[in-house]
Amino acid sequence: MDVQVSFTLNGKMVSAAAGSATLLVDLLRNRFGLTGTHVGCDTSQCGACVVHVDGASVKSCTMLAAQIDGCAVDTIEGLSGNGELHPLQQAFHEHHALQCGFCTPGMIMSAADLLKRNPRPSELEVRDWLEGNMCRCTGYHNIVKAVRAAAGVMGEEGS
Amino acid sequence: MSGGMGIGAAAPRSEDRRFITGRGRYVDDINLRSQQYAWFVRSPHPHAEVRSIDAGQALEMPGVTAVLTGADLEADEVGSLPVAWGITSVDGSPAVEPGFPALADGRVRYVGNPVAVVIAETRAAARDAAEAVNVHYEELDSVSSAAAAMEEGAPQIHEAAEGNLCFNWEWLPSAMAPDAKANTEKALKEAAHVVSLELVNNRLVPNAMEPRASLADFNPATGQLTLYTTSQNPHVNRLLLCTATLKMPEHKVRVVAPDVGGGFGSKIYHYAEELVVCWASRRLGVPVKWTAERSESFLGDAQGRDHLTRVELALDAEARFTALRVDTIANLGSYVSTFGAAVPTVFYGPLLAGVYKTPNIYATVKGVFTNTTPTDAYRGAGRPEACYLIERVVDEAAAQLGMDPAEIRRRNFIQPDEFPYQSPVGQLYDSGEFEGCLDLAMEINGYAGFDERRKQSEARGRLRGRGMSFYIEACGAAPSQAAGQLGARAGLYEVATVRVHPTGAVQVMTGTHSHGQSHETTFAQIVSDRLGVDFANVEIVHGDTGEVPFGMGTYASRSLAVGGSALVKALDKVVEKGRKIAAHLLEAAAGDIEFSDGQFRVAGTDRQVAFGDVALAAYVPHNYPLQELEPGLEETSFFDPENFTFPSGCYICEVEVDTETGVVEIRDFVAADDFGNIINPMVVEGQVHGGLAQGIGQALMEHCRYTPEGQLLTGSYMDYCMPRADDLPSFKVATRCTPTPFNPLGAKGCGEAGAIGAPPAVMNAVLDALRPLGVKHIDMPATPNAVWWAIEAARSGE
Amino acid sequence: MREFDYYRAGSVRDAAKRLAASGNAMLLAGGMTLLPALKMRLNEPSELIDLGGIDELKGVKLSRKGAHIGATTTHVEVAGNVELRAAIPVISQAAESIGDPQVRNRGTLGGSVANNDPAADYPAVALGLGATIITNKRKISADSFFVGLFETALGTGEMVTEVLFPLPQRAGYAKFPNPATRYALVGVCVAQFKSGVRVAVTGAGPSVYRLEDFEEALEGDFSSDALDGLSVSAANLNDDMHASAEYRAHLVGVMARRAVAMALD
């Protein structure tokens, strides 16, 4: 069964037909060519696929394309407006918070949700929040640093 | 001129932009017109005869193009997966290398062993059809642990390997050191103290976050095969495809490893899946794509470690080490993977001296087949196993003798004036200042304040422990001749081409591959530094056999030490040629031309010509010494080092244990490393952090487990404990530098350090915390369950 | 995942009708359990009935009876509800301890209790507080709702619409997370009511269950010390590579003590 969905994708209205069993991540990657959203596991644990649906971070590998009819979906590709990097992207770059880059889009999208809810997180709060985002390269040290730098709380005692 | 981005600068990475904006290009991001999808039918049994494969129903399903099996492979004369390193047993016989067919040849030997492949128009169709392929298995007895596989009456996995023994190896071999064994035994007998341990080095799953993927595109019109694959070394994959399996000439095969999402060793090897998609594409004339699901990665990616070791350390009355004897059983899994036999032998035995002046060392290693996924190099490969046993037994000795762990190490260190140091296990160490690193680590840790911290922890109901470790490793594989003598079946040099364009922009084609290591930045820093070209004007090309002349790829921290050195050599050639061109332009003798900051200058004058103008002259040779020099400015260098490099470092870890629950928390982690010269300190720190996370993961969380029969128990992140952000502390890292004399950069390599040094530091800390309760031993990983049991056992006096 | 019919229900009645009509339809709430299961092909429903668009199933309301939480209220909504946190903090704490932020953004209370995973958090709180599970057909006490491994009292065509948690005098939930999944390796919810004390355990057995001897001990003296000397038998407890049955039994005691301490805090 095909399902027709219309939704806002990175600020633009789009529509598409998708098989009922199509996952959001596959719709984004295969139908819209947005390959910045990755798949790192098949058990909903790694967070490589995190995007925002109606402003909240979700695992796009654990949502059906059919479920996003009428929603707003934002992906890593839409995060930097007019070529200007989002503060998190800038901080990830400056603090070497990525190595192979595979976890990075999900990591940044997840962190962006955190900073919306908690603009000045402590180190512990950042680490707790990132529970659903695995990185095998960085040991998280610089990721935590970058998220806090983006929040403007670097150097403050927070933990 | 280098824009402040020369050697030593903490330059933010040029590769970042595409990754942080979602524009990276990984294999699964690539799609070709009319591509089809492969799905593998894998054995659900650890050991079975394949009686029949019935694909009738699958072939009738919609969208299915083909179902291929081992018989088809054989009919097409596709070779079995090769072993790239041969090992010789004590008795002089070669290790048993049973064939490893990409699709089973009538017998399956591990869960996940590919049996057939379905090619279909969509991934879902291929998967559906794979479920409909009817394989008739006749199950056989099976075994997953190496110790059990060696027992009398254990199931036989390969006919050629009696008792499941692949090799029985000794180090040094008696041919090289006739007295090593006897001297070691004698020293053990005469020692004032002998400390012995039995240690398990737990099996691990590498778990690069990007699952492996391959997309093969055979063009029937040109006979050209292009393979996009998740590889750390595309030239090695091409070499093995061309020489061993597909047997096509190199010029007809292009292997591209685009952006690759981490490797840690697991993407070095020539795997069944990449071979099968290439072969299927050639057979069917359409592009064929395969992307692993994570559960397939758990079954199919080569795994790491899995050693069982007995170690004995002999000490004299002054606590000086007099001998070390090591007996190891290494679990190779069901087949010999590409470097599977080399990892527990030649990457292990030669490192058993550690940083100490132990005069007598003798080791044996038995490589054993089991019904498990094959093991191979995983971050550190052999060296973490060596370091773990040395540092555990040294710490145990300190505990038994009531000595400070720092003091016993100091007493046995190789001293700075003893380099180059010839170790009794065959390595010539380049340089090091071990006490310097130790002092640095102790200072950062606040060593003297530990007792106070311990009291504070106690007040909060926690036991605090501190552990130390010291590692040394051999990086930068390798001198080809030495490797050849040790059984390598390929060379281990590295290659770089420097192409200077007419505008002075520079491209470097390197045979190493960056899948997180940041070559696009650090190699550009080297170019910028040496040529005085703006960092932004340098591009590093890697991962494409169509663009890069040759190379052996990235593993064993060899990229900078070997690949970076090849780059320096090629740059030297560019400068040499530029000097001649400049001499002509400046009407001076080449010998009088100096080069610095991007300017060729007549010595002692202000007459100079910029590097960019020299490049232009080389391509527009109107005023040019055409009689002596060819136009153009492009140079290639093959660099084969004279030795390995030997990074070393001291790690200190402090933990708190909640004895009620067994939970271990890391309270402090200090790494003081000596990597020789450093190109980009920010990148180096990142490498250390990542290694530490994996090392701590091994010590406290990660364990790939099977049932005794060989069913994988940890087949997903639901069971395999991956370290997450809230499992780890922030790290304190620092470096000291003793440059290596063995390469022109003086750089040693930093990729594996953390994964090598961290496990013993953590375990020594855990034991330090628990010794007051009477706990004497605990194996990795020190999970809450394991720690609680160890405490219970000690309490009940077991 | 295999194809199915996808239906977005507009109301509880609509969903219930649809569910009753098809033998092989399943309800889709947050999808955090169902979708991974479908990906693994553990289930192959003919139809998914999405509850996501049903407003009447969402939200937290407080009354004298306690907290009424709609079935599709997400974990993050529960954790973030200020009034609920003031009234019955243990529910918020449990919701907050579930999975990771992305799971909490999607996963729902109804899905969690209906699924009755042996290691899930909400079942412990529901049983510990003696909640009432309200369905489109009836009200079921938590004591009879959680039947066994992934098994509840829900009949065919029946769906959870709301859970009513009564107000305890005090309560605490202590969770020892599984190091891999982060579900409860052992979780204990302790709640004190005028009528008595309830202790519910998740993660340790095939399904959430109550610990009567702990309840009795705490009824006399609601303090951690009251549990000294009580031990839990390892017989019939889960035994796996993350935790042996004995270790789990031990953890039940530790977590119960910690839950009491949290309740008293």
Ligand SMILES: Cc1cc2nc3c(=O)[nH]c(=O)nc-3n(C[C@H](O)[C@H](O)[C@H](O)COP(=O)(O)OP(=O)(O)OC[C@H]3O[C@@H](n4cnc5c(N)ncnc54)[C@H](O)[C@@H]3O)c2cc1C
């Ligand atoms: C990575 C990860 C980590 C997690 N960690 C935890 C954890 O630590 N603790 C924990 O408790 N849980 C955990 N979960 C599970 C999570 O809480 C789920 O959200 C929850 O168990 C199911 O809720 P759902 O809304 O997602 O239900 P769904 O997945 O949509 O449905 C689950 C089942 O319930 C049925 N169902 C759904 N709603 C109703 C209803 N109203 N009436 C009747 N039946 C219904 C469905 O048909 C299905 O069978 C985790 C999940 C993931 C993916």
Ligand code: FES
């Ligand atoms: S791909 Fe791993 S959580 Fe979505």
Ligand code: FES
């Ligand atoms: S940067 Fe490679 S997994 Fe995070």
